[in-house]
Amino acid sequence: MSDLIKREGMDLVAKSITGWLKGFIFLFGVYLVLHSHETPGGGFAGGIIIACAFILFTLAEGQHAGMKLLSKTVAAQLASVGALIFLAATVAGACREGAFFRDFLGAGHAGIRSFFEKNAIYIYDLALALVVSMLIYVVFSVTSAVHVTVKDGKRRMLRQRRS
Amino acid sequence: MEYALCLVLIAIGLYGVVVKKNVVKIVISLAIIEYGINVLLVLIGYRSGGCAPILEQGMTAATLAVTGVDPLPQALVLTAIMINLGMLFLMVAICIRLYERYGTFDITEMRRLKG
Amino acid sequence: MSLFAILLVLMIIGAIIAIETTNLLSSIVCVGAVGFLISIAFLFLGAPDLAITQLVVEALCLIVLIRATINRDLTSVTGDREFFGLTVTVAMILVFLVIGVKIFDDFPALGQAVMDRMANTPSSSYLARGAEQTGAKNVITALILGYRNFDALGQVAVIFCAVLGALAILRWPAKKDQKEKDSEADAV
Numbered sequence: 001m002s003d004l005i006k007r008e009g010m011d012l013v014a015k016s017i018t019g020w021l022k023g024f025i026f027l028f029g030v031y032l033v034l035h036s037h038e039t040p041g042g043g044f045a046g047g048i049i050i051a052c053a054f055i056l057f058t059l060a061e062g063q064h065a066g067m068k069l070l071s072k073t074v075a076a077q078l079a080s081v082g083a084l085i086f087l088a089a090t091v092a093g094a095c096r097e098g099a100f101f102r103d104f105l106g107a108g109h110a111g112i113r114s115f116f117e118k119n120a121i122y123i124y125d126l127a128l129a130l131v132v133s134m135l136i137y138v139v140f141s142v143t144s145a146v147h148v149t150v151k152d153g154k155r156r157m158l159r160q161r162r163s
Numbered sequence: 164m165e166y167a168l169c170l171v172l173i174a175i176g177l178y179g180v181v182v183k184k185n186v187v188k189i190v191i192s193l194a195i196i197e198y199g200i201n202v203l204l205v206l207i208g209y210r211s212g213g214c215a216p217i218l219e220q221g222m223t224a225a226t227l228a229v230t231g232v233d234p235l236p237q238a239l240v241l242t243a244i245m246i247n248l249g250m251l252f253l254m255v256a257i258c259i260r261l262y263e264r265y266g267t268f269d270i271t272e273m274r275r276l277k278g
Numbered sequence: 279m280s281l282f283a284i285l286l287v288l289m290i291i292g293a294i295i296a297i298e299t300t301n302l303l304s305s306i307v308c309v310g311a312v313g314f315l316i317s318i319a320f321l322f323l324g325a326p327d328l329a330i331t332q333l334v335v336e337a338l339c340l341i342v343l344i345r346a347t348i349n350r351d352l353t354s355v356t357g358d359r360e361f362f363g364l365t366v367t368v369a370m371i372l373v374f375l376v377i378g379v380k381i382f383d384d385f386p387a388l389g390q391a392v393m394d395r396m397a398n399t400p401s402s403s404y405l406a407r408g409a410e411q412t413g414a415k416n417v418i419t420a421l422i423l424g425y426r427n428f429d430a431l432g433q434v435a436v437i438f439c440a441v442l443g444a445l446a447i448l449r450w451p452a453k454k455d456q457k458e459k460d461s462e463a464d465a466v
Contacts (some may be wrong), residue, residue: 044331086430124423142444148336
């Protein structure tokens, strides 16, 4: 009995279904990010779905397993890297084309371009997805990690300021 | 008619923000205001019988310019949804801290917040 | 009644239940229902991008709100604030509603886009030339990440600020609390 209580997360059904589903959810998010130029979706929706894959794992397997998969520090660093990529693409447009946010890869490539052709939108999109997914994962892990319950249901001040 | 219903949704949210005592109810009311505004903006850009502003197979840009709905409000609303998500995270964090400190969600008991 | 009016009426019912119910958990669930109805409305309004984003954001909001309020005071805080302020605010909201409805009488009817009434609006030029100029078939992606990229940059900054604020607020244990606890322990 005590083993059951010690074990973190939800029950066996939720854990095994999560084990099946989390990869597919992650892949769907990546698909939405990579195909944002021709299907609905894009960096925001794809990024949140990627974050949802991690959040599902954390909810089902418990806080420690989730932190072991992707720790808060690493997620925050990845988000910062995404923001830096965004800024670098911006500055690269300024350096190569003479104006901020100008398409620094696709100069002279007019017309519709697919993923493997040159277009700076993909770089912006990937950076945006990285930022959004990692930041949402960080915030979720922070808001769900704090477990504070007030004993006996009494309303009382937890901290009295001495003045 | 639809615009007026959107305004009713916004007014309901405003009522909740001003009148309710529970902090989480206030957060929920702000979310309802956001929903009303988003739907209002997208409704203004709607064109009856219009298709989504995506260039599909076998469709030229000229036909899209005649049949597509207005993409500008949609881009604005997409930004607004994400910013509201960040705002909601911030408000939830503040709610958790307030509950820790005061032991209740009731804003009338949070005396130290009064200026 | 059009489809959108029916959806909006359902949303209004959900919003009223969400605000007026006493149990916090059912109120959160009602807000989720409103969000999913909005997702359906976006789908019929020709905005699949928004529908996907709203769907996912709504699920995330539900998770975060429920995790934040579960194990806490769910039902004991009920009732409204004092009577005088209540009547004044309700009167103000009614005035807002009446003025708003008056203003929206002047708007074009639903289904007549503003860009049809004028020549050379930015919206019509985005639709006509967006795919060719930016290389993306999805005009909304072309708008957000092509024409109005500054918007996306500002949005990244806003989300970063919000998350940093949440992290700073929820730092556990907070440094000040920890110090006071230490000093209390010393005193004991």
